[in-house]
Amino acid sequence: MRMVLGLVLHSSHQDRLVEASGTLTGVQLEVVAYDQEKEIRPKVKAMLRRVHLDGMILGLVPYDACRDFLPPDLPLSVTRYTTLELTLTIGRALRQGWAPGPISIDTFDRSIVEDVTSALGMRSDEIACLPYAADTSYDQIIDFHQKFQQENPGGYVITVRSEVTRRLGEKVRLLNVAPLKSSVRAELHELVLRIQSQRARELSFAAGIFSVVGFDKDSNLDRARVGLLNMLLNTPEFADAWVDNRGRRGVVVLAHRALFNDVTQNWSSLPVVGTAHTNLGLRVAAGFGIGSSARKCVVLAEKAAAQAEQYGAPCGCLMDEDGLMVGPLRPGATPLSFTYREHGADLEKLARKAGLSAATISRLAAVDRKLAGKPLSPGDLADALCITDPSGRRLIRKLIASGLAVQRGSAQVNRKGRPTNLYQLTIAATISDT
Template sequence: MVIGLVVHARHRRRFAEAAAALSGVELAWAVYERDEEIRELVGGLLRETRLEGLLLGLLPYAKSRDLLPPSLPVAVTRSAALDLAIAWAQARGNGWAATPVSVDTFDRETVDEVAGELGLPLDEIAVLPFDPGQATDEIVAFHREHATPYLITARTAVAAALEGNVLHAAPTATTIRASLHELVLRAHDRQRFISGLFMINHEKERGALQRLLQQTPEFADAWIDQRGHRALLVFGPAGVFEAATRQWISLPVLAEARETLGLRVVAGFGIAASARRSVTLAEQAAARAGHEEGSTAFLFTEDGVTIGPMGATAAPLTYQHRDHGALETLAAQAGLSPATLSRLAAVERSLGGRLVSPGELARTLGITDPSGRRLIRKLSDARLVIGGGSEQIARKGRPARLYRLTITSALQEAECPGTCS
């Protein structure tokens, strides 16, 4: 499999580090130093290489989107809330006051969300969201007009053009890795059977692990059964495992097994064109994970791609629908099962306040796009989502509406009306 990457020369090392968790994938690079080079480089990459996926940033995508074949899986990396929070942490480390500051490329909602969590005054933050038609000179003029003590930019050319205190909030390796893993798996779109094998040291521990997996919201729609004396087999839609592993970055349930049950658990996942073959690959991946220190997981695909090791670094999800009477009540009001609403609550936590389209929500849950749109309508009728703008993904057609899930706040209000802080 050949995946193309379009990156600025300054960021090539970071992208290479993010791709280090992949094997069985060949990377084809288009590296630019000036924005004017992007279009020609992308055209050359498409002509000279048979790509099965393309990863590029917001600016390269805006400059070359009309060149991209409709059948080519494309992922667009963009700076996330985490990247902005890291930039503010760097400012504190430099001894700078967090505000006033001017910020470009990030949308207003992301800035407001991160600033709100950090307790920063919004009226001291000037924001210029990304616009494909923005020239570097216009962004530079925006920052100079506001003349703040320092600025945060996600554009390499802007950082190079400005003097003084500049923080470059480029996507972190974690942000890049999630996009890259998601792209590789979309290139395997016909291979949607995914099996997971969880292994422990002693047979007597298997029952405790099975109960933990059954109470994990992401596995609410998965089939879980015993396999051998020391293993559990989990089988389900791709979206189940993509959510449970944060797009194959980490597996928080491993940490929960260690912290709540005192168990070392290793896991393997397999993707193949048949269920039987996916189980075989999961067994091989689990055996590979068993050679690592501590609790970890690996993914093997049928054509030789390996992702891992996936650790237990992310915080485990806390919603367990069997323990939340309020969730059953809300589920009934929305016309959904408690398991489905529990999974949606987990998805909301993983999004961290980010807006989501019906199509993205459908892919996360492993359901069809029409089902995703129907689900959004149900959630909207139950006031469990709010509209939040739109985005244009395809070159043709109408923009996709975006929504923010509000299940967590609804649960809190239902459990302690008027008293939850």
């Protein structure tokens, strides 16, 4: 299957980076080239409207310019300049007969600058570094370079930013850092492999068992099972699935994992059991199994269905090969909740304001108290509540909209990939203030 990748870059680097992609096969590149930062947002929005992307590769500046409207499930690779680019740029300066210092450097991480300059035996007091920050303007970067060069005559500038090159190039000695084709090629291949891995994961096998609950007479049970079977066969979401009887009161559905992700709205709800209850008058317990083989998936699905029967209402459960049980998945789209005996009037009022259950707010308040003000990512929240990552992201958005969470920067867990936004919960503080 052909893969479509978005590539967002400065126009001065377009030929170099497009040439770097020449070794990729089965990939179509959609290039967004810009001359000024103000062009990034409208051009990226136009690209997203024009074509469906399987992934995107872009630098820190374009990422910060359009991160708020990028699809949350779009695989990204956010490129950074590395030790090799800085080393080669300093090597160019030495080859031109320039002294090892003084040098003012922007955009590179401070740790990279320290590693390179110390390895080259350069004096630390002759090196100034201004690391990348989203809120640093061009005027501030240029002021940083100009002040350092005035205080250290005879030095030169190393910059990543084309605007800095344009405005300072004729005033001071300056070298512009160019991305290496090998680095871009590695980033592209890594992104392609990541997308292929995600596709393979979505196409992995899964099974669902739908059991009719609450029928004593065989004739009624047979009629109920046949009705459930026909309903699933005529459900558009199961058009690509294999649906058949499973025992006297059950129906088995075998399909790719991606199909079940859609049917359960990323494992947050299960509308189909509500449809069976409304249209057929049946209470259905559903179980989903994700394992390494078809047989294993069916066994896990049967165990999950048995667990779903214990809840006394139409719902479903998911069980994976590690024994993790997720549920109940109820007909509505309410996120998975946790039940506590007492909530209190303040907590109940806060839950209504946020559009969440009191049990969920209670659990979130416990997580907030445990964190003691430390920020967390949507994935961390999902792990704490034993829900899926997409459910964690949806929950964070609800908390932000109701004033129960605020953004607190971002974290780059790995050098490659999308930086993760961090959030601070304010639930415990809000409850104590009411």
